[in-house]
Amino acid sequence: MESWQLRFDTLEALRLSSKGRLSYCSHWQEDEAALDGCVAPVELSPYCGWVLDSLSGQAAQEASPSSTPEQSTPLPKRASAEKIPPGSHRSSSPPSSTEPSETKENDHLSLLSQEVVPAVLSSKVAKVEGCIRMYEEMHRLKAKERLRQRQEEQEQMVRAAYAQASEQLKRFDELRELKRHQEFQELQEVMEKSSKEAQGQQEKLKEEHRHRAKILNLKLREAEQQRQRQEELERLRKEEGQERLRRLYSIQEELLQLNQQIDPNYRHKDLPRIDLSAYSNRGNQICGLVSGLIRTTSEKGFPTQADVASTERALQEMRGLISSMQQEITAALEEKKRKDEEEKKQKQKELEKKEQMNSQTPAPAQQSGEKQQKEGLKVKTEESIMQWYQQLQDAAEQCVAAFSEIGNCKSNTEVKKIKTNLQKAATIPVSQISSISGSKLREVFDKINNLLSGKPVQTEGQTVSVTQHPQGLEFVCYKLAEKFVKHGEGEVSFHHDSAFPIAVVLSGIWELHPRVGDIFLAHLHKKCPYSVPFYPAWKEGTSMEEYQRMLGYEVHDSKVEEQDHFLKRMSGMIRLYAAIIQLRWPYGNKQGAHPHGLSYGWRWLAQILNLEPLADVTAMLLLDFLEVCGNALMKQYGI
Numbered sequence: 001m002e003s004w005q006l007r008f009d010t011l012e013a014l015r016l017s018s019k020g021r022l023s024y025c026s027h028w029q030e031d032e033a034a035l036d037g038c039v040a041p042v043e044l045s046p047y048c049g050w051v052l053d054s055l056s057g058q059a060a061q062e063a064s065p066s067s068t069p070e071q072s073t074p075l076p077k078r079a080s081a082e083k084i085p086p087g088s089h090r091s092s093s094p095p096s097s098t099e100p101s102e103t104k105e106n107d108h109l110s111l112l113s114q115e116v117v118p119a120v121l122s123s124k125v126a127k128v129e130g131c132i133r134m135y136e137e138m139h140r141l142k143a144k145e146r147l148r149q150r151q152e153e154q155e156q157m158v159r160a161a162y163a164q165a166s167e168q169l170k171r172f173d174e175l176r177e178l179k180r181h182q183e184f185q186e187l188q189e190v191m192e193k194s195s196k197e198a199q200g201q202q203e204k205l206k207e208e209h210r211h212r213a214k215i216l217n218l219k220l221r222e223a224e225q226q227r228q229r230q231e232e233l234e235r236l237r238k239e240e241g242q243e244r245l246r247r248l249y250s251i252q253e254e255l256l257q258l259n260q261q262i263d264p265n266y267r268h269k270d271l272p273r274i275d276l277s278a279y280s281n282r283g284n285q286i287c288g289l290v291s292g293l294i295r296t297t298s299e300k301g302f303p304t305q306a307d308v309a310s311t312e313r314a315l316q317e318m319r320g321l322i323s324s325m326q327q328e329i330t331a332a333l334e335e336k337k338r339k340d341e342e343e344k345k346q347k348q349k350e351l352e353k354k355e356q357m358n359s360q361t362p363a364p365a366q367q368s369g370e371k372q373q374k375e376g377l378k379v380k381t382e383e384s385i386m387q388w389y390q391q392l393q394d395a396a397e398q399c400v401a402a403f404s405e406i407g408n409c410k411s412n413t414e415v416k417k418i419k420t421n422l423q424k425a426a427t428i429p430v431s432q433i434s435s436i437s438g439s440k441l442r443e444v445f446d447k448i449n450n451l452l453s454g455k456p457v458q459t460e461g462q463t464v465s466v467t468q469h470p471q472g473l474e475f476v477c478y479k480l481a482e483k484f485v486k487h488g489e490g491e492v493s494f495h496h497d498s499a500f501p502i503a504v505v506l507s508g509i510w511e512l513h514p515r516v517g518d519i520f521l522a523h524l525h526k527k528c529p530y531s532v533p534f535y536p537a538w539k540e541g542t543s544m545e546e547y548q549r550m551l552g553y554e555v556h557d558s559k560v561e562e563q564d565h566f567l568k569r570m571s572g573m574i575r576l577y578a579a580i581i582q583l584r585w586p587y588g589n590k591q592g593a594h595p596h597g598l599s600y601g602w603r604w605l606a607q608i609l610n611l612e613p614l615a616d617v618t619a620m621l622l623l624d625f626l627e628v629c630g631n632a633l634m635k636q637y638g639i
Helices: 002-016 033-039 048-063 074-083 086-092 100-116 118-261 277-300 305-357 362-376 383-402 413-431 440-452 472-494 496-512 514-527 544-550 563-580 598-610 617-637
Strands: 457-459 462-464
Touching: 002 118, 118 277, 118 305, 118 383, 118 514, 277 305, 383 472, 383 514, 413 440, 413 457, 413 462, 413 472, 440 457, 440 472, 440 496, 472 496, 472 514, 472 563, 496 514, 496 563, 514 563, 563 617, 598 617
Parallel strands: none
Antiparallel strands: 457 462
């Protein structure tokens, strides 16, 4: 009974220990703190010392009942103090370091207990300790079992929750797939509906587009036809304007030539009784009116038919003046001729009387013949040729005056650009003509002809036309004629064979554009007066440098060019002139007469032979002239 009481006491002590006070709840948290009581190493409770003290006290009483309680009581304390681990005293009783006397007493008791009751307590202590360990092992096993059950329950709950979540996820996926399918079906229906609507709208738009395209095509065709009609009308208007303008220029040229015929300074000076000033004044007035009309129409654009009719009336009036003047001159010439015949008859009679009175010998007759031969050579050119020379010079001066605006322009950049382009278009093709030009002559001729005809031509990548400026045609004619003369005195003087290709091109241009030929002759006569032929006479007040220029010499810085160079330049220009009078453009109209044919060459040859010869000049010019066109003259005139 006592042993069972001790066991209950032991169990009560264990229950009151730190581990005995642990509460085992079936719903505890699954963490590491809950398992500390099972996993920690097995230790004695701090209260087991009191249990052992009581057990050792009871055993001592049973072993020595005659001893007093005062003597037997400390023994168990010493025994228990020996078996209690050091940590149990610190945890079960208050600290003893504060009382040194009690410490010494306890140490003494412990030594006594170690000596008296080592054998008594060893068996009981082992039993109690075994019971404690069994109790703790039992509780540890129960805790493990409960923990395993709890884990299994948790795993079952997790599996159930996982299965439930999987089912819910499947249901959710099925619901979402159903909604997506429904939305896709609705979207597909909407798209099909909109596609049908778009197709219908597109068909409507296509039909409207086809209808509008038909209307636009009709309008475009109408606009294109209208534009073509306008272009054709504009082209016809320009052609008519160009034709009227050429007609005005030809009328003006004819007027100037007719006006030269009534100039009192060049003709009929041997008829002092006839006064031609009235005819001359009226002719000058008509020429001035026509020139002003042409200048006005050039500024406005193209002349009208009324302008052409006015110039034709002026031409008829000029012809009437010429006819009246010629009638008056014819009457005066007949009167003078009659008087001259009477005087000649009277002189003949006087000569016959003198011959009868004086005997004649052969020697004096021979001397008289030589004297007459010397008297036959002239110093001055015939007046008709000088009139022709003056007409050409006047035409050149009028041409210069006609393009005074474009020639003297210095401030207007646009006009200067047009002037430069026109000059290049006129001079570059002429510079390309040489003795080895060959097939390029046709191309050069077409460029020059198109430029003079008012058509656009390409020059150094730019399009140029004489219609860009009202004075463009006059400027091009003047520069083109000047370039032909310069090319003759430069290229022909060094390469004699180049005279023929240059002459062929110039002859073809001369036939189509007579004004270029007249200005060319004016330049040629000014550069080489021997091509008239004309020997300028020195006049009082004329400086020597100016007189040298009149003779054809080049004077730079008061230095006259060398005689060899002078003769070479004159030779080149005469060779070019001799080639022109015998050649014609092979692709032109050969039915008409040559604009400046062999008759002019025959006249030049006769005139220069009738003039007093100049040292070096006359012989060289005759040789060059006959080398170039002597054969043609021989075929035309024979012996």
